[in-house]
């Protein structure tokens with residue numbers, strides 16, 4: 001009885017352990033480059049004939065290009081930063097948090 | 110009594126196996142060695158069900174909005190495209206080097222198989238949750254620590270349209286001066 005039980009258990013182990021740890025295969029990779037810069041929207045390529053003016057994508061493109069045409073080369077258009085401006089908020093918040101944390105710990109000394 | 114003994118033995122075996130696997134160093138954690146099919150399936154199921162459950166009560170706002178697309182587009186290009194690619198690009202250092210590999214979000218869901226996406230609303234919900242909270246032990250960061258919900262919804266709106274965008278449209282939507 002005991003031996004058959006041990007046999008069963010070791011059979012289970014023999015099947016389980018290799019299944020979990022083995023059967024791995026590698027694939028070959030060929031990495032490529034990517035670059036990141038501030039770029040102007042290339043509005044010359046918009047194909048107006050094919051555009052559905054109700055499509056949010058089209059509306060968004062029109063907005064972007066209009067805005068860009070109005071403010072050529074100004075590095076940042078602060079008047080319109082509304083939502084864009086939020087991008088920087090979290091950095092600021094972190095700084096402020098860090099500072100206030102430090103201050104607090106000093107006050108307690 | 111026999112059953113009890115058997116159970117005890119199985120528990121001991123399970124613990125023993127776990128300890129052996131843990132301490133022997135036999136598990137290969139290299140990102141350039143894919144999981145076995147079984148382990149992959151295990152992790153994938155766990156992940157999908159976890160996301161589905163966590164996201165099920167999230168309310169999806171109207172995502173058909175130009176401002177959202179612009180906000181999300183700029184963020185996507187800056188923060189996500191290195192891993193999740195963009196129209197006209199099929200691979201990057203990150204998309205090839207990371208494991209689990211970041212799905213190519215510039216192609217439609219049908220083209221990147223391997224897990225379920227549910228209906229459209231559920232897909233938006235899942236995406237929101239994943240972007241906000243990230244995925245443990247993968248390259249996917251939790252962006253909710255540094256970005257508010259509106260900006261995350263903007264990215265959800267953007268990636269919803271992303272598979273339909275041409276490289277030119279993508280360029281216009283994401284360009285930041």
Ligand SMILES: [Cu+2]
Nearest residue numbers: 212221224226
């Ligand atoms: Cu997917």
